[in-house]
Amino acid sequence: MADIIVPELAESITEGTIAQWLKQPGDTVEKGEFIVELETDKVNVEVISEEAGVVSELLAAEGDTVQVGQVIAVVGAGSGSTASTPAARPEAKEEVKAPEATKAAPVTEETTTEQDRTIASPAARKLAREKGINLSEISPVDPMGRVRVQDVSAHGSAPAPTKAVQAPAASAPKEDDGRTTREKMSRRRQTIATRLLEVRQNTAMLTTFNEIDMTNVMALRSRKKDQFFEQNDVRLGFMSFFTKAVVAALKKYPYVNSQIDGTDIVKNNFYDIGIAVSTEGGLVVPIVRDADRKNFAEIEGNIGELAKKARDNKLALSDMSGGSFTITNGGVFGSLMSTPILNGTQVGILGMHTIQKRPIAVGNEIEIRPMMYVALSYDHRVIDGKDSVGFLKTVKELLENPEDLLLNS
Structure with a gap:
């Protein structure tokens, strides 16, 4: 026995x-x-x-x-x-x-x-x-x-x-009319709720916004996606472009890639980027390790593998520990704009949103362009407005000129 x-x-x-x-x-x-x-x-x-x-x-x-x-x-x-x-x-x-x-x-x-x-x-x-x-x-x-x-x-x-x-128990609230349904929170949902509340209470969180003209990156992706798939056996998505742009911006603004430890600011000299993934049990954030050392195909491959493990409940603790910055994409659900909440001890998180065609002034002309709002939530105790706005502006410029992004990577 x-x-x-x-x-x-x-x-x-x-x-x-x-x-x-x-x-x-x-x-x-x-x-x-x-x-x-x-x-x-x-x-x-x-x-x-x-x-x-x-x-x-x-x-x-x-x-x-x-x-x-x-x-x-x-x-x-x-x-x-x-x-x-x-x-x-x-x-x-x-x-x-x-x-x-x-x-x-x-x-x-x-x-x-x-x-x-x-x-x-x-x-x-x-x-x-x-x-x-x-x-x-x-x-x-x-x-x-x-x-x-x-x-x-x-x-x-x-x-x-x-x-x-x-018939409910005598001490239970009335729920027999079908107006409410009581469901116990899963352990993971309870933990997510507790940690998000702690972040809101223990950080000086602000959010700054910008918008990106996705015309050039969409055109480049359209031209290269078939060749990319044939050579790498993985599809070329937008996440690799954003991950590479974030890494370049973090190198330019290192305080966005840091965390607070007591009265010290710890600047990370590595670029482990968390990619938020939605699952039935709640949001999880697996990590793409050393994103600065990986090419587009390796990043796309990592993201695909981690997302599958997340959906299959196969993520290990090592897959989610130690990230330095996070990217979350509410656009896959149709979100036009949001203020993402910081992840754990990190001081910055980038929120992507849905791509929407809008009239934009291009020179002296009005054109319809595919636009995306992006949001950077940050801890104001570490990051000032200059760095936060500069970081987001760098991400915008690199994505609007993706050839520069390819050269930098």
Whole structure:
């Protein structure tokens, strides 16, 4: 018999949340096989079983907060059975005893097997039994097909719900009229909220704006994108242009690439650029290391790999630590203008926005040009208006003359 223990996650992480159990009581598990996924402040971690056997007990439910070193499951000896067999889940017999009042579908051997094969959390199975719902009929939100409690609740909510199903606890706020939905914040969302609030409270943050005529960089990209893809097997996007322009501007205005340590200003002599990526769990900022030493193809490749890891919850702590400056692109969602919030101890962040055609004065003529508003949020304790405006102006000039950017890189 072996205990499944929450492992050491990182120096600064002492607890996590059970995101989902990958094995259930009665399931066979091999040595080294993943048994549970933990959600931490920064990344999701899959925990393996150190021994082969059968899962005999789960000591924590999905959504529970667990501490490093805590025993969360027990694996016993034996061959067990797989999750797809009815014998693997004793509760399967209970699932088929749906009360008539719920008008559940007639139970047959075939529907019992379908329910057993459905991947669902213990809490979801319990709620489904209570409501007499066949798990195989539920359409989960999870792209992997796992049924959660909220999926069961949503499936079981009829247009005119009965009080027996909807009645809240005496101490709970009234939510039975459907006007509100209560959802617990994920651990990552709680951490994001706390850190953003700390930044707003502990920095003298200001934002300055400018706009970039994207005509030349769009034309260059259009001319070179096919050749670029053929030579590098990666697509040429705008992020590599912006990353290179930011690095050049940081070299010219080094205080924008710094941080405060007590009463000291620490200027970074490296250029590790964070690229904000939106995921279902919230915003994460993986780092493109040594961006000053990489060409356009290497930067685009790094960004693509990191974005995929972020969406697949495969980012490691090392992928997100130690950045010196951040770029965030609200334009992918259609944002025309925003004031981005500083990332951690950094003193500058560049916000990109959507490209919009607008009438612009070009010499003595009015022309329609593709324009982008850009925003630099900065910590005024370190950076004065001269450096902030100069930094943003440098980024603008380089992107409006991308040949200079290519020569400088």
